[in-house]
Amino acid sequence: MSAQHTNGSAYIRCKNVVKAYTVGDHEIVALRGIDFTMQRGEMVAIVGPSGAGKSSLLNLLGGLDTPTAGQLSVGGLNLLDLKGRALADYRLRQVGFVWQQVERNLLGHRSALRNVTLPMMMAGVGIRERTRRARELLAAVGMSEHAHKRPAQLSGGQQQRVAIAVALANHPPLLLADEPTGALDRASGEQVMALLADLRRRYGLTVLLVTHDMEMAIYADRVLTLRDGALGQDLSHALADTPPALDQEGRIRLPAPVRSHLDNATRIAIEIRPEGVLLRPEQESEDDTEALLQSMLPRSAPRKGWWPFRRNGRATQEERR
């Protein structure tokens, strides 16, 4: 299935977007030709493993970084053309950004209310209007009672709610949220997702969010997968058509796109995590032990054909057992 929307009136257009970072004398390609579009008012979740390029994509759309190649437009504005004042104005008024790192969203020495008024101050909004709007937004995110508190006096979930209010201060039509629930427990995470869905309806926002967590992604209209810098399947319809199921014997049925995300492995490893149960592909070969050892070794160790007990290139029968 293509991640491309065919309708002509797209609000976000990404065409063959490439992002490479130069570190020392080598290049890391974080995005390898991303093609996708989003309609105004849509809520889309991007899921993908760590290092897939999710934050890189959001940073480009937020005008915080520029693509190495490709075309990128938001609301008819070509982001590659925006420079200086126009770019600052785009960041201030056209897009609201919620960072992956909770502490990066709010200024510690300002109260929740004064965090929300800050972007309006920068946009030249008068004190009465900015206080009124900040109170309205804090009410919309359920934080009226905590308006006077500083971030350190709030829980992680409460801080993310205030961060969303800050992001919406100057009425941006687009909200970008990078793992807004990443640092939260399940209940607070679900509250933040429900809040984003509600604000999207209330303010007619276009919302693009990143998450590791499929449970959070189902709040979105569409779920796109990003892996090694490339967009994969659109999981939304598949998930709706064949919801995952657990039978009485404990067998799980997974939708096809989720299976392909597990590299269509016939054996999977199961890990119990505080937030739930993680499934990941397991290699089905004689090299299982080797794979396990490799995963425990530092990254600099040779990756292939290495066997700790091998002598003269061959393992003895005993060692193989």
Ligand SMILES: Nc1ncnc2c1ncn2[C@@H]1O[C@H](COP(=O)(O)OP(=O)(O)OP(=O)(O)O)[C@@H](O)[C@H]1O
């Ligand atoms: N400023 C940077 N300079 C150099 N390399 C970077 C930079 N930012 C990201 N990268 C690299 O680009 C790749 C994609 O990183 P990115 O932060 O976009 O991943 P991600 O999907 O957001 O991961 P995570 O889920 O861990 O937040 C990674 O290999 C990362 O190391």
Ligand SMILES: [Mg+2]
């Ligand atoms: Mg990230």
